[in-house]
Amino acid sequence: MMISEKRLASLFVAALMSLSVYAQQQSFKVVGYYNLKSATEGYRAKQLKYLTNINLWFVNPDSSGRYTQDFKGLQQFVEKAHKHHTKVLFSIGGGSKQPQYKWLLADDRRAQLIDSLMVLVMRYNLDGIDVDLEGSDIHDTYENFVVDLATALHARQKLITSAVAIYYKDQFTDKALAQYDFMNVMSYDRTCPWRPENPGPHSLYTHAVDDLNYFGVERKIPTARLTLGVPFYGYGYGPELSSPAISMGYKKIVATYKGADQVDEWKTPEGKTLYYNGLPTMRLKTKLAMAKASGIMIWEVRSDAKGRKSLLRAIHKESR
Known part of the structure; x- marks a missing residue:
């Protein structure tokens, strides 16, 4: 039986649409921060199939530029991740202060730090470096550092990504942000236990909207280079303003209550109020990330x- 030209055209359009949807689904990133020690000592294979990227935290040198972490077992972890088509990156920096970077990123020492990072990336067949320098660790050398690091990584077809937040917005130059293949927008910690005088939700849906609007619209970063950071943890406050605040992982929250x-x-x-993201909000944030970003990042x-209670x-x- 002959198929009409009109029917062929219709099938061709349908096939293109199907391929387009498939490509969009495949391009949606799910980035998970994962503890380096946990990765080298064991892992949950079920998690790997849901992640497109794993950022191993944290691979920071000491003040002399040496790495004291134990990398034994890392090669096996990376091989398993790659079998699931999951990319693995080292993440440097972190939320805690890393004063050694002020010294290590100086003009006369920056190349040595980058060379040492590249040695680790190539030795363990990593897919790149994630830069999570925050707050006072974003020095006036930050821009030059990420420019030089991006040059070294891209020359070897490796990725450079970053964790960024709206509360450090004035510290990021446009040139620095332009170096990253994509940025993980940390849309959480609007309130936190170390500021107990300001209790309340720390990661609302409206916070996510505002954060993506700032980086996507005001800073004009394409959606393909943004992921939305979400928390797998909560903070608890009360019953009094003077009461110590607490942190609690989502797993423990739902197992307890x-x-x-x-x-x-x-x-x-005990009278404390826990603030976190449950399943309905996580679904809404995923829809937002699909519309205004290119993926989700998880801390x-x-x-x-x-x-069925899994956020991932x-x-x-x-x-x-």
Whole structure:
């Protein structure tokens, strides 16, 4: 039976649309920060299949430029990740202060630091470096550092990514941000235990909208170079303003309080109010990331729950 030209054209358009949807799904990044020590000592294979990228935290040199971390077992982890088509990057910096970088990023020492990072990347067949320098660790040498690091990584077809936040916005130059293949926007910690005088939700959906609007619209960064950072943890405050605040992983929250996975706040028997992201909000944030970014970033993967309460599983299902 002959197929009409009109029918052939219709099938061709349908095939193109299907390929386009498939490409969009495949390009959606799910970036998980994962502890380096945990990676070298063992891993949960089920998590790897949901992640496109793993950032191993943190690979920081000491003040003399030496790395004291134990990398034994890392090669096996990287091989397993690559079998799942998951890229693995070293993440440098972190939320805690790393004063050694002020010294190591100076003009006469920066090349040595970059060379040492490249040795590690090539030795363990990593896919790149994630730069998570924050706050006072973003020095006036930051721009030159990421320019030089990007040049070294791209020459070897490796990635350079970054963790950025709106509360450091004035410290990031346009030239520095232009070096990154993509940026993980940390849309959390609007409130935190180290500022207990300001209790409340630390990672609302509206915060995510504002953060992506700033980097995507005001800083004119294409959506393909942004991922939305989400928390797999919560903070608890109360019952008094003077009461010590607490941190708690999502896994522990939902294991302790039945039904907590369906909401974003939970009142504990001790009178504290926990603020976090439950399943409904995580689904909404995934939809937002699909529209205004190119993926989701997670801090951090080990704090996820299992089964139907898993936030990672919800992200995966929502982004298909």
